[in-house]
Amino acid sequence: MIAPGTATRVELGAVARARSRVVNQVSWRRRLGQSGYDAVGLAVFVVMLFPLYWMVATAFKPGRDILALTPKWFPAPFTLQNFQDAVARPFFFDDVRNSLVVVGATVLISLALAFLAAMAVARFGFRGRSAFVVLIIGVQMVPLNALIIPLYLTLDRVGQTDSLAGVIAVYLAVVLPFMVWTLRGFIANIPVELEEAAMIDGCRREEAFVRIVLPLIGPGLVATAIFGFIQAWNEYIVAYVLLSTNSKQTLTVWLASFTTNHGPQWGPLMAAATLTGLPVVAFFLLIQRNLAGGLTAGSVKG
């Protein structure tokens, strides 16, 4: 009667040992798999980011290192000459100013309009609500390239083809649908009870919007502002077609004409590209945390 028991114990011991061996093997294999994945991840990171590195590296290299048959992987010796050359090109500062005017006007006006519309869509059931939602989702898909012709002809008719106002109007329409849609999500996540409480305390509905909802969707406003900034700063074809005078163009048009008018002068071109891309990236990273906070707050299940 004892023997089977011992046998069982022995078997159990063997099983336990075997199992721990298997577990070790599995965790060892998993660790190896993990570092394999990490290596691939690192490789993907390098491949994706290399073009941006190459832009910055080229921008800081002296001319003879740029035009080298064997590439110099690091910008040593280091120079700022390319940046000086780029900035000294005609119309750089004019076009920076134009870009800032266009972006600023687009972001401010569109934020205000989008907040009002998002409020209506998120807080009211009204006839035509779903039609408006379909409009703002569908209209984001309208190819801007296709609208260039009628936009140009219309603006030409009223003499606004070479003015920033026309460009701002177009950008407003381009960014508004997305902004309304995004803000709608943020507003929908604020408990309507907060406004109701304020209204019981004697606030009017409009006051409740401004005093209760507006402060609470700060992160949403920031997120949509970034979106508007990036869209307006990066847009090329509308600005290229509508703005013909050099001093009235935006930075992307300036950058694109850099190549054609002067042939490939890679150092100054890469410096100019770095300068054009920098505000977008900086703005993006600067507000990243707020953006993330707002969006993760929104994702909490309610």
Added chain:
Amino acid sequence: MGTAVKADAESAAATPSLEPALARRRPRPSRRGPGRRTLPYTLIAPAAIVIFGVLAYPLGMLAWISFQHYGLKELIAHQGDWVGLQNYTTLLADPLFLRVVLVSVVFTLVNVGLTLLFSTLIALLMSKVSRVIRVLLASGLIFVWATPVIVAVDIWQWMFDYEFGVVNYLLTQMRVFGSLIHHNWFENTVQGFSVITVIVVWGAIPFVAITLYAALSQVPDDVLEAAEVDGANPWQVFWGVTAPMLKPIFLIVTSLSTIWDFQVFNQIYVLLNQRPSSNFFTIAIYSYRESFGVTQYGLGAAIAVVMVLVLIAVTYFYVRQTLQTVDLAT
């Protein structure tokens, strides 16, 4: 997992497509009170007017012009000549137009396919790598995503430069294709389009990969574990569990990518120094050339109308899917 990474991914996925899933509250019927009927209309009016005036009205005008002869003379007179379907019959008889449509369709299929393939792989990879690598990958993708298209085009133009381009150097070092120093990628149409595809796909991956990764991280772990316990291999888990759960988001990113890639303009036009040869015409470039290059605005409008019609078909699926996602979420 690290909140920072998750936050990164979710912030980057602030797309109209993902947003509905985050919103859970159904809008309540408005309270009684003065102006409760007109207030919502007052609120949407400014946005609706801008959107309608700058997008919907020009869209109608585009269709109108496509039935007119509208050249330089008509531009000065602000008045087109009605010619009925003549622009469209001209196009159908134009071998270049048929070629351009074919090129655009093939280009779109290849670019959307490659974008989705690489983005899915990167999204899956991001869910497997350790935390540090994930932060690195996510921030790298965000940098690429934030890069303006014109800047990206200039960078790749430099990297593919025939003489001092780093791509030709690296390919030569690989010793597979022989020496590619002084190789001009744009002499050959297929090779030229390959370069354009690299630029488009590189720029498109971050948005799609981060959106897919955000969706992927919402697939419950216990479902995946249950499939593994039942003996499914990773391949079966992906096709049997993950892919069906991500189907709505796949549909959305596929339609968005199709819409974007079918109207690619900047990458080709600026890359080829604003003088692309007709070999590199896609439908957007051809429409631009006809209208602003040779001032045939009527013909250009007809080409644009064809482009819009194709895109409306794709948009239909996108809008339907987005609305369904909203309905499920609210």
